[in-house]
Amino acid sequence: ADVKKIAVIAGDGIGPEVVGEALKVLKKTEELYGYQFETTHGLFGGIAIDEKGTPLPQETLDICKAADAVLLGAVGGPKWDNNSKELRPETGLLGIRKALGLFSNIRPANVFDCLKEASTLKPEVLEGTDLIVVRELTGGIYFGEKFRRQGAHGEEAVDTCVYNVVEVERIVRQGFEIARTRRKKLASVDKANVLETSRLWREVVNRIAPEYPDVELEHVLVDNCAMQLLRRPSSFDVIVTENMFGDIISDEAAMLTGSIGMLSSASLGEGAFGLYEPVHGSAPDIAGQGISNPIATILSVALMFRLTFGYHEAAQAIEDAVKSVLDAGHRTGDIAVDKSKAIGTTEMGDLIVAAI
Amino acid sequence: ADVKKIAVIAGDGIGPEVVGEALKVLKKTEELYGYQFETTHGLFGGIAIDEKGTPLPQETLDICKAADAVLLGAVGGPKWDNNSKELRPETGLLGIRKALGLFSNIRPANVFDCLKEASTLKPEVLEGTDLIVVRELTGGIYFGEKFRRQGAHGEEAVDTCVYNVVEVERIVRQGFEIARTRRKKLASVDKANVLETSRLWREVVNRIAPEYPDVELEHVLVDNCAMQLLRRPSSFDVIVTENMFGDIISDEAAMLTGSIGMLSSASLGEGAFGLYEPVHGSAPDIAGQGISNPIATILSVALMFRLTFGYHEAAQAIEDAVKSVLDAGHRTGDIAVDKSKAIGTTEMGDLIVAAI
Ligand SMILES: CC(C)[C@H](C(=O)O)[C@@H](O)C(=O)O
Numbered sequence: 288a289d290v291k292k293i294a295v296i297a298g299d300g301i302g303p304e305v306v307g308e309a310l311k312v313l314k315k316t317e318e319l320y321g322y323q324f325e326t327t328h329g330l331f332g333g334i335a336i337d338e339k340g341t342p343l344p345q346e347t348l349d350i351c352k353a354a355d356a357v358l359l360g361a362v363g364g365p366k367w368d369n370n371s372k373e374l375r376p377e378t379g380l381l382g383i384r385k386a387l388g389l390f391s392n393i394r395p396a397n398v399f400d401c402l403k404e405a406s407t408l409k410p411e412v413l414e415g416t417d418l419i420v421v422r423e424l425t426g427g428i429y430f431g432e433k434f435r436r437q438g439a440h441g442e443e444a445v446d447t448c449v450y451n452v453v454e455v456e457r458i459v460r461q462g463f464e465i466a467r468t469r470r471k472k473l474a475s476v477d478k479a480n481v482l483e484t485s486r487l488w489r490e491v492v493n494r495i496a497p498e499y500p501d502v503e504l505e506h507v508l509v510d511n512c513a514m515q516l517l518r519r520p521s522s523f524d525v526i527v528t529e530n531m532f533g534d535i536i537s538d539e540a541a542m543l544t545g546s547i548g549m550l551s552s553a554s555l556g557e558g559a560f561g562l563y564e565p566v567h568g569s570a571p572d573i574a575g576q577g578i579s580n581p582i583a584t585i586l587s588v589a590l591m592f593r594l595t596f597g598y599h600e601a602a603q604a605i606e607d608a609v610k611s612v613l614d615a616g617h618r619t620g621d622i623a624v625d626k627s628k629a630i631g632t633t634e635m636g637d638l639i640v641a642a643i
Numbered sequence: 644a645d646v647k648k649i650a651v652i653a654g655d656g657i658g659p660e661v662v663g664e665a666l667k668v669l670k671k672t673e674e675l676y677g678y679q680f681e682t683t684h685g686l687f688g689g690i691a692i693d694e695k696g697t698p699l700p701q702e703t704l705d706i707c708k709a710a711d712a713v714l715l716g717a718v719g720g721p722k723w724d725n726n727s728k729e730l731r732p733e734t735g736l737l738g739i740r741k742a743l744g745l746f747s748n749i750r751p752a753n754v755f756d757c758l759k760e761a762s763t764l765k766p767e768v769l770e771g772t773d774l775i776v777v778r779e780l781t782g783g784i785y786f787g788e789k790f791r792r793q794g795a796h797g798e799e800a801v802d803t804c805v806y807n808v809v810e811v812e813r814i815v816r817q818g819f820e821i822a823r824t825r826r827k828k829l830a831s832v833d834k835a836n837v838l839e840t841s842r843l844w845r846e847v848v849n850r851i852a853p854e855y856p857d858v859e860l861e862h863v864l865v866d867n868c869a870m871q872l873l874r875r876p877s878s879f880d881v882i883v884t885e886n887m888f889g890d891i892i893s894d895e896a897a898m899l900t901g902s903i904g905m906l907s908s909a910s911l912g913e914g915a916f917g918l919y920e921p922v923h924g925s926a927p928d929i930a931g932q933g934i935s936n937p938i939a940t941i942l943s944v945a946l947m948f949r950l951t952f953g954y955h956e957a958a959q960a961i962e963d964a965v966k967s968v969l970d971a972g973h974r975t976g977d978i979a980v981d982k983s984k985a986i987g988t989t990e991m992g993d994l995i996v997a998a999i
């Protein structure tokens with residue numbers, strides 16, 4: 288049989304809890320659809336710093352490389368916030384992206400009808416909002432040379448933002464390809480009136496655009512994009528942008544949907560391999576209380592099914608199950624209007640598993 | 644008598660129209676308060692490209708340098724968008740900031756009660772929102788070395804982000820000082836988990852903070868800031884950040900107030916000299932029709948009175964006049980609910996002048 292290998296990295300804070308529920312979902316689909324998953328667990332982030340002295344142990348990287356996909360919970364927490372750079376969870380995150388060649392971060396931001404009220408935006412503005420931010424993930428100022436030096440005015444710090452045409456082209460193509468499967472609109476976000484990397488970015492976009500005559504392209508300056516997301520969120524379909532801008536814009540987009548506890552993401556490289564994780568963080572303040580919301584992680588499994596395994600039917604079944612449980616009124620504390628009626632992490636997981 | 648010299652740079656698009664109304668306000672305050680203003684006009688932006696072959700003619704720079712303050716309308720438009728870098732209006736904007744040493748951009752984002760409905764945010768979320776973004780304006784990736792080169796994967800572009808301790812310290816101090824005059828809360832926005840310049844930034848903030856024990860300091864990562872602005876806008880008082888992050892965050896903040904047509908900004912250096920301009924752009928699509936909203940430019944005069952001239956009474960009178968005209972229901976097209984009742988640029992200017 289076709290055994291799929293999944294590297295499971297629970298991480299820190301609520302990571303282990305929410306991943307636990309996602310694993311139940313995996314198991315249920317094995318029973319229902321005859322899939323076979325082989326899961327291997329790896330240490331990553333803060334817990335790996337504590338137990339192995341590094342946020343990304345070689346062993347964890349090996350487990351990921353041997354797998355078809357990675358399921359990640361969340362990493363980080365105040366305990367490690369003041370560590371030196373090498374001993375911080377984020378360094379592991381940047382390391383794993385680079386080591387696995389995950390140059391493309393796919394962040395859907397859509398509105399769950401039953402959660403529309405959770406947004407701080409007016410419902411009529413939000414209506415129909417369903418966008419995907421495609422963020423370049425292994426280049427730009429995140430990975431360019433960084434250093435300190437003595438200058439004429441004392442100490443100075445330097446970050447370098449570098450992009451080559453190959454890096455830009457592959458992510459921009461992905462943006463066009465994804466737009467093609469959706470509403471056929473692509474917004475390319477840059478700061479071409481100031482940055483050289485953005486001018487290169489825009490040149491590449493304009494060079495490639497004629498190959499996608501069916502996709503309507505617009506160039507949006509990043510500052511304007513931050514505004515337009517607020518003014519007309521539903522007019523965006525796919526947004527493609529570089530690493531730093533994508534970090535900011537994707538978080539803004541996620542928050543405006545009001546569904547931040549529900550959103551999943553995929554980080555992809557060449558081929559079908561991908562790393563899947565919820566958009567929310569490790570929420571150390573509520574970790575271990577059994578009250579965290581496992582839906583984003585469960586939906587990350589659905590995304591994994593679609594993008595890495597091609598298990599579309601099961602992906603749909605998971606997404607439908609989530610919807611039906613929400614429609615039935617079940618809520619974890621983060622999304623409950625009446626907090627006294629909130630259910631716990633495992634209860635939510637069980638309900639979704641039962642509904643699949 | 645104490646004659647104040649004001650360099651007036653109308654610029655492109657609606658710039659000349661809105662500046663025209665602001666000049667009427669200046670004149671009215673001369674009559675009422677006995678002030679004396681000497682205005683000198685300079686070409687800048689697209690119009691300077693057309694007439695002088697450069698967005699920032701030396702003559703204009705000289706006029707600004709000889710003045711106590713600069714009043715700027717707006718620059719740019721599609722006509723110049725595809726020009727080479729040296730012949731673009733934005734290049735003039737960056738040039739004037741650098742040449743005049745305007746390292747600090749002050750961008751208030753507050754809600755006009757009568758315009759609360761114009762925001763896409765829910766009124767109850769917006770309630771009480773009144774923040775100022777203090778953006779570093781002459782450093783960072785905007786002004787670092789930029790170039791193209793051939794790399795292993797073809798052409799590549801490079802931008803360099805540089806900050807020294809002096810640059811960070813002076814803007815951070817300004818943030819603390821402004822916070823001190825307000826609700827005494829400062830949010831310092833960086834990306835210290837990734838960028839070396841942000842780590843330097845945070846070090847400087849933490850070193851200076853003990854000098855301002857009365858100001859409550861929080862460090863916010865830029866991606867999180869983009870989210871928190873949406874979730875809890877009224878909890879921010881002063882936000883201080885570097886150039887690129889400030890560009891994005893200040894526009895997001897402006898848009899969420901729903902008052903983008905009403906917001907003014909100041910760009911300051913050492914001493915009292917300042918450049919004042921509306922936050923909105925040159926709006927080429929409505930230029931010349933006499934329908935643009937002059938309020939942001941008129942409020943820029945009030946800001947000039949406060950920050951450069953210390954004319955607080957007149958500043959207050961201008962702000963009160965704007966408020967009373969709005970409270971009386973007068974609206975230009977951009978802020979009118981019933982567009983058929985909208986008044987024109989000069990009508991709005993006249994009403995405000997009469998109300999001072
Ligand atoms: C933790 C941090 C390094 C990371 C990033 O900036 O990429 C996070 O914000 C994200 O978006 O995944």
Ligand SMILES: CC(C)[C@H](C(=O)O)[C@@H](O)C(=O)O
Binds near residue numbers: 481
């Ligand atoms: C036009 C552009 C160069 C400028 C900037 O990015 O600083 C503008 O967006 C602004 O915020 O004043």
